[in-house]
Amino acid sequence: MTTCLHRQVFLASRPVGIPQASDFAIRSVAIPEVGDGQVRVRNVYLSVEPAMRGWVNAVGNYSDPVPIGDVMRSFAAGVVEESRAPDVPVGTWVSGLFGWQEQAVIDATQIDRTVTERDLPLSTALGVLGINGVTAHYGLLKLGEPKAGQTVVVSTAAGSVGSCVGQIAKLKGCRTVGIAGGEVKRQMCLDAFGFDAAVDYKAPNFLDQLAQACSGGVDVYYDNTAGAISDAVWAHLNVGARVVVCGTASVANWDPPPTGPRVERQLLVKRARVQGFVIFDHIDHEPAARRDLAQWLRAGHLRYLEDVLVGIEQAPDAIAGLYRGENLGKRLIRISDL
């Protein structure tokens, strides 16, 4: 009897702040036997997202940190290659928290979703039809409550969530202003994602650019960054503004929290609302969001960009790379053919 090996990326040390390549390591281990009610998924795409920083940090977060020595927690999309679960035939496309590994032997109940949109690329299950698109849809529409004619500002606007937020806001009749880092991403906002205006937060005249782009004030701010970028946007909030806090990508370390201008007076004067959310609380919203998103994709109303790294050995540095801002679009690691 031969033993088959597969590779896993595991957490080797506890990062403080942004997880670096050195916090992970790769090992080859035996593929477990598939038990009753289980399936073996061959992962095709592994996901890389900013939230992973929170999944490995020790300080208070919205999920327990990945233990040292465990396979890195990650969304993945793949194909069922062995099945002892009657409802999940071999060949099914699936997605879920399968981890940074080549093969995932899991209970069938751990499958988040059977990917039924087989006319669309499997990779979309991790991006625009996955957590990123659903996050954009929920945060903007349910918490931001944009009205036609209002101004919606999005930070990390060229990213996978931000670009989706901007396009949905545009579909709802809003004026959209994207904030991104560098001229390339700024142009992407305009050319690829149809923002009405786009501002480079790295430009020396960022504050002036923003003031000009937001001359009518800001009704919805979809915040993926926190920090100084947010301070600049807050200065333009209109009365009744809604701020949706989705991510804090611009702040490397929250232990202890950095300081910034207090916002209570602005909240009061502008009768503003700020709401933080974590999409995992709202899985009931997913089917409706995914229906909308798939329909917009097929109709050509929604564009997405992917930044695909090839090979599992790319994984350890992939999160740090996100925070270096080197990716354009949703970052994925392709580790096998479909």
Added chain:
Amino acid sequence: MTTCLHRQVFLASRPVGIPQASDFAIRSVAIPEVGDGQVRVRNVYLSVEPAMRGWVNAVGNYSDPVPIGDVMRSFAAGVVEESRAPDVPVGTWVSGLFGWQEQAVIDATQIDRTVTERDLPLSTALGVLGINGVTAHYGLLKLGEPKAGQTVVVSTAAGSVGSCVGQIAKLKGCRTVGIAGGEVKRQMCLDAFGFDAAVDYKAPNFLDQLAQACSGGVDVYYDNTAGAISDAVWAHLNVGARVVVCGTASVANWDPPPTGPRVERQLLVKRARVQGFVIFDHIDHEPAARRDLAQWLRAGHLRYLEDVLVGIEQAPDAIAGLYRGENLGKRLIRISDL
């Protein structure tokens, strides 16, 4: 023909931060003739409230600042003594923005409200049945959305808004924690207003006191202070917490805003909501709120304290006194008999 004089307190200079006695002056001027559709109100009580700081400061706020030389803007309650408005007979009790003056000749349309609760003291029209009570009722119930069994924390808990918030929360079945400055006010929270726990923010062990009082976490924080007191409460927010920003009494100057710990991460991890509001946006809520409040008063479920200064010459220093924390209960100036 004789001319009758009355006294007015007017804004003599533009304050930066908290308005001081020297920013006001008193003059005697002729009482205007009562024109068609007008009434003359003899003010009995003038109101003093923290929000008046914002009404006289030049920096961005929720109402235009009082011009230099104008009578100080203020709520007042009084009796109609002359009327050329058919719907408002002499003897009617009224309240509205009648200003810091002895007599107010106004269009009848400027009357906010005919005070119909003549079984209750007229002064309540400016406190527990006026802007303070309605603010507490709206902010807590509509924005805080307290559920029975949850923990509600209130800052300036011995004050006119805070004490009302605490008692309403208790009526709704919540556990209530009051924060007040000094042992006298802390005891008032427990003895007069029935808070389950009360904490002195001036005590050296304030943080420990608060942690003990909030060992089950905080579901609703009704914030009247901002600043370091709020930072301490934020550390205890439960998942799904609601923060209601009603006032910023602990911060003397917002130009420029002081700095404090950034809150985005806490908002995200705790899926928290923060909402600022200004009660003037919600006058449609007033009748229902006042019905509740008057009913609770008559049933003995709601207590209120008043800090009554006597004589219009007390007005210039009255706002600064609030910020010095010298009052116990709602501050009023009584300038004539009823």
